[in-house]
Amino acid sequence: MTPEQISNQFSIDGTVATIKPFGNGLINTTYKVRTSENDSPNYLLQIVNHHIFKNVPELTRNIERVTSHIREKLEAQGAHDIDRRVLTPVKTNNGEGFYKDDGGNYWRMFLFIEGAHSYDQLTNIKQAEAGGRAFGQFQKLVSDLPGEPLYPVIPGFHDTEMRIKNFNERVNENPVGRLEEVQQDVNFLLERSDEYKKIIQMGREGKIPQRIVHQDTKFNNVLLDENDEVLCVIDLDTVMPGYVCYDIGDAIRNGANTGKEDDPNLDNVGINMELFEGFIKGFLQETNGILTREEKETLAFGAKLLTYEQAVRFMDDFLDGDKYYKTDSVKHNLIRARAQIKLLKSMEENFDRMEEIVSRYV
Numbered sequence: 001m002t003p004e005q006i007s008n009q010f011s012i013d014g015t016v017a018t019i020k021p022f023g024n025g026l027i028n029t030t031y032k033v034r035t036s037e038n039d040s041p042n043y044l045l046q047i048v049n050h051h052i053f054k055n056v057p058e059l060t061r062n063i064e065r066v067t068s069h070i071r072e073k074l075e076a077q078g079a080h081d082i083d084r085r086v087l088t089p090v091k092t093n094n095g096e097g098f099y100k101d102d103g104g105n106y107w108r109m110f111l112f113i114e115g116a117h118s119y120d121q122l123t124n125i126k127q128a129e130a131g132g133r134a135f136g137q138f139q140k141l142v143s144d145l146p147g148e149p150l151y152p153v154i155p156g157f158h159d160t161e162m163r164i165k166n167f168n169e170r171v172n173e174n175p176v177g178r179l180e181e182v183q184q185d186v187n188f189l190l191e192r193s194d195e196y197k198k199i200i201q202m203g204r205e206g207k208i209p210q211r212i213v214h215q216d217t218k219f220n221n222v223l224l225d226e227n228d229e230v231l232c233v234i235d236l237d238t239v240m241p242g243y244v245c246y247d248i249g250d251a252i253r254n255g256a257n258t259g260k261e262d263d264p265n266l267d268n269v270g271i272n273m274e275l276f277e278g279f280i281k282g283f284l285q286e287t288n289g290i291l292t293r294e295e296k297e298t299l300a301f302g303a304k305l306l307t308y309e310q311a312v313r314f315m316d317d318f319l320d321g322d323k324y325y326k327t328d329s330v331k332h333n334l335i336r337a338r339a340q341i342k343l344l345k346s347m348e349e350n351f352d353r354m355e356e357i358v359s360r361y362v
């Protein structure tokens, strides 16, 4: 079926005019659906990657619960422009949250949020503060979600112990014969494995609480308005119970890098301390009152942890023959992994300053 036929399975206003690929996500496939009438909204159509998100009905239910809870809270606060402040899922003509086509693909739709910008890279400190605030606000909005815990869509998503165990297995198996050329990088990562099990261990010992967190806090998952003020956060597939340092940590990993996530020139890559400070400031502006002392002590470490984990994940996928992430070239995952290793080294060198900055905002 064509994307146009799929769109007509959903309960949309107006008639479909054009459908074009949209955005730079690494996991799902996204299209913008324009309608021909001026007074009809546009839509965002996605194929959910069901190899990664194995239970799409439960995933859909999580997103419905989270978005309707946020909407209710915004309404109760008398917020304006609510359709731009939270994602609005669109149902199928049969009232379902997704449409499964003959080929086994799962499609879903949201209202397209107009006038919104999402950037792959930040250009200034104001954006870093906005990014920090966006994920801080999100944590506050979902902190009182009623009902049973959210479904663990990807069990152990940021479970560093599990990631390291899987990585060790991959290294031992060396399934596509790529280990030799990356042995040094692999050693670098494995030497650090004990250090980065700390958060999981603290959680197990009850030193830090589990909360509902976003877990995929790339800057292009934040929508900003024309003045770079926060509209909302999107890409809610991984919203699950986890630890607070995952969100601010991944936001810094992705956003406070002087280079790109997949920068082939490692000289470009490093931690930008001004942007780091912006993220911390914005995040703590929103969350200072709800986080425990122990949680606040994990924030700077979270940036290192998520960078370490991302290096492990990209390298793991490289060793596995590129099965998880979309790639543009044979070495793309290796380039990504090396850029993350370089970023981690830079964070290790600057860690005392990072901790000192956090202590100024708590």
Ligand code: ADP
Binding pocket: 022, 023, 024, 025, 026, 027, 028, 029, 030, 044, 087, 110, 111, 112, 113, 114, 116, 118, 220, 221, 234, 235, 236
């Ligand atoms: P992926 O999981 O592949 O990253 P996303 O849900 O993040 O997919 O969507 C990809 C991109 O599409 C986002 O980075 C953002 O630019 C844009 N986008 C997603 N949802 C919306 C929306 N409802 N309105 C406007 N733009 C959106």
Ligand code: GN1
Binding pocket: 024, 025, 026, 027, 028, 052, 215, 216, 218, 221, 235, 237, 238, 261, 310
């Ligand atoms: C994926 O979907 P996207 O592009 O926002 C990945 C994240 C990684 C990120 C690295 C479900 O995010 O965990 O940090 O790529 N999402 C999933 O760019 O694995």
Ligand code: MG
Binding pocket: 025, 026, 218, 220, 221, 235
């Ligand atoms: Mg995304």
